[in-house]
Amino acid sequence: MASLSLRNVGVIAHTPLFQNLNLVVADGDRLGLVAPNGAGKSTLLKCLAGLAEPTHGDIVRSRGLRVALVEQDVPASLIDLSFRDILLRALSPEERDGQGWQVDMTLDAFETPAAMRDLPMRALSGGWQRLALIARAWIAAPDMLLLDEPTNHLDLEKLLKLEAWIATAGYAAPIVVASHDRAFLDACTTKTLFLRPSESVSFAHPYRRARELLEAHDAAAQAQRDRTLREVKRLRQSAQDLRNVGINSGSDAAQVKSAQIRRRADALEQGVRALHRERAGEIRLGNRGTHAKLLVALDNVTVQTPDGRKLFAVPKLDVAQGERIVVLGANGTGKSQLVRLLHRAMSEEEGLPGIRVSPSLALGYVDQDMGQLPHDATAQDFILSRFRLGDQRSRAVLAEAGFSIEKQALPIAKLSPGQKARLGLLALRLFGPNFYLMDEPTNHVDIPGREQLESEILDSAATCILVSHDRSFVKAVGTRFLLIDRGRLREIDAPEEFYESVSR
Structure with missing residues (x-):
């Protein structure tokens, strides 16, 4: 059984990208990874692939687990190779001679035009380069497939073919997808992880349903925070009232009780977590208007x-x-x-x-x-x-x-x-x-x-x-x-x- 477990994993790059992340990815999982640009999705995928180490925490892989990561850009070592050649090189030397038919079968599965199969990668469109990298990872039959923004540069026809391919991949190996395409996430995933700097949140649902649950989760967290802060304010007022009584009456008991209430208020306030807010970066448009119809x-x-x-x-x-x-x-x-x-x-x-x-x-x-x-x-x-x-x-x-x-x-x-x-x-x-x-x-x-x-x-x-x-x-x-x-x-x-x- 292919599986990968994260225990209290975190990465800090100037500020925390994510921390205290606990997650299990196992056979059959189709996990959507959602976060704003620069929030650590690519970093997390590299950690899952073993290409980077987290700042803290442990990543435990099942014995012999083979993970393939499809990154956003074509590696320099592949840019001059043809579509066919990068698939051949993904096979072991022993497989290239006896099982070269797998290359043609994969090219057919991705509906690659015959004229394109022997062109160098640099001559292909961005969309075909993406599909070539995905095909390269797929032909090696990994135990786990990681896709970083797989829909970038894809036209709608290729995007729908990729959706259909993932949905009918015909194997139980888990797939983790980082994407900003909401419809694609809904079509291709069964679980969603919202990656956040402090508390990441996951749900066993595709994106849209998970987003609804996330909003309910955040609303409950906001309500709890508001209740706690109101209680802190009440306790501080009580502590101040008791302190005034103690000073005016000379009561040591009132002073001691006031100090106890203040410490309780301090403890509650320290336990209040700052709520997650999406990073700054507003997109706003204007409209100067016109009278023309x-x-x-x-x-x-x-x-x-x-x-x-x-x-x-x-x-x-x-x-x-x-x-x-x-x-x-x-x-x-x-x-x-x-x-x-x-x-x-x-x-x-x-x-x-x-x-x-x-x-x-x-x-x-x-x-x-x-x-x-x-x-x-x-x-x-x-x-x-x-x-x-x-x-x-x-x-x-x-x-x-x-x-x-x-x-x-x-x-x-x-x-x-x-x-x-x-x-x-x-x-x-x-x-x-x-x-x-x-x-x-x-x-x-x-x-x-x-x-x-x-x-x-x-x-x-x-x-x-x-x-x-x-x-x-x-x-x-x-x-x-x-x-x-x-x-x-x-x-x-x-x-x-x-x-x-x-x-x-």
């Missing part, structure tokens, strides 16, 4: 590849104020090309044929790689020069968005993908657009950030056109849904029509 209109527009090949046609599309339009379609159908075309039309003074843009439109644009950010500048210099807030205010708004003083002084190129996403969304808020054009805005944004972005879009009554593979995000914010299908853009009633067609 129609912000964008497309009439007989053709969307093309950069080399001029037609992708699809848009016969007619009007975008009214307050509409939140989600563009859906299989990978390669032209969703990002449509966003780029609209960006050009909204940015160039003369516009583009077939696209009318309201003169009052103020554009907020985000691409999926945050390419609109000046990567050579520091975060502080970018905010200071772009919005002229002054040194002190620039530092303050960056701190509100979760950037420490050290991070503010780093070149943007050296920030993590999640930090770049927060910086890009901060810039949107400071600019205060009345129209948002977003291509995968939740890429690398953690669950609290995604939920806050959803709330901000709804609360600010934002008008937007967006592309996203995050099904929870799409469901929360979309009011209209456009599907690129068979060379045309057509409107559908709900995104489920597209999701069902992809999963068939």
Whole structure:
């Protein structure tokens, strides 16, 4: 039986990432690992894999346990190898000759196109690189599989295939998944661990049900804390009253009793635990407003590849104020090309044929790689020069968005993908657009950030056109849904029509 036990495990990196963690991962477990960016998910996975040691506590593994960790980035040693070769190298030397058929079987299981199988990893898309790393871990038949953000870079089709593969893996070996994709966690996990600096909390349920139980747990903890603090206040008042009686009457007994009550109040207060709060790093949007009812209109527009090949046609599309339009379609159908075309039309003074843009439109644009950010500048210099807030205010708004003083002084190129996403969304808020054009805005944004972005879009009554593979995000914010299908853009009633067609 494959199992792994954690006993009072903790990791401290300047401040505690997590501590006093007790956990058992055993056969059949599908554990979802949930925490904000930078809260220790990757560190914990490395500890489980034996690639890092915890600061304190013990990790006990069953004898001979073989653990495979799929990290977020392709190791440098694999970047020049082909998809086929990295699978071959995952087998032992003895297996490579006699059981090479396993490689073809695994490539088939992941529906890898024949032309892609012998390409070097560096030539593959980010999504295929992720699948190659997962296939590499899988073919070695580990006793436990650890996946760190496995949905990063995956288009919806690959994401659904990965979900189906995990659900029908056909073996009892446990899987631990760190992910910010709520729908993916619901589909692929049976248990959830919310990783926290002081007290981590786990439930034997997938994410959404576990989240409900976590909120009830936190509410009960808050209620208990409030009761304890009220009792501390009452005891201190009683102690003070007795002390006054003792002083006025000269009663030593009253003074002794007062001291006893104070010590009891001190003990209760020391036992009160600070409640968990998600880390700082607010995502907020603005909306400068406009009186225009129609912000964008497309009439007989053709969307093309950069080399001029037609992708699809848009016969007619009007975008009214307050509409939140989600563009859906299989990978390669032209969703990002449509966003780029609209960006050009909204940015160039003369516009583009077939696209009318309201003169009052103020554009907020985000691409999926945050390419609109000046990567050579520091975060502080970018905010200071772009919005002229002054040194002190620039530092303050960056701190509100979760950037420490050290991070503010780093070149943007050296920030993590999640930090770049927060910086890009901060810039949107400071600019205060009345129209948002977003291509995968939740890429690398953690669950609290995604939920806050959803709330901000709804609360600010934002008008937007967006592309996203995050099904929870799409469901929360979309009011209209456009599907690129068979060379045309057509409107559908709900995104489920597209999701069902992809999963068939």
